[in-house]
Amino acid sequence: MKYLVPILATTLLLGGSGDAMAKASAAMKAGLFNEALTHVNEAQGLDQANPEVYRMKALLHEVLDQPEQAVSAWKSCLDHSKDEKLNTEAKIHIQILSETF
Secondary structure: OOOHHHHHHHHHHHOHHHHHHHHHHHHHHOOOHHHHHHHHHHHHHHOOOOHHHHHHHHHHHHHOOOHHHHHHHHHHHHHHOOOHHHHHHHHHHHHHHHOOO
């Protein structure tokens, strides 16, 4: 119990974008894509350098049939990612989406 309080306090203080991303993920799983996008935008405001925020944002824009916004989010993902697999994923999506508009 003595360890639980500091862990909870740290989670509340640092939760920020992680909490918003968790809410976005739950909304996505429920098919509430516009609500998920709202949470992703909140997470982006809290952590503008997190490539996973932009990845989720891009995927949501794809589902919502908003290819230009999706490409923009994928490009931001590339700007912030150092992960080669994520970069490859972003490049593939950008290429495919660019053919649609």
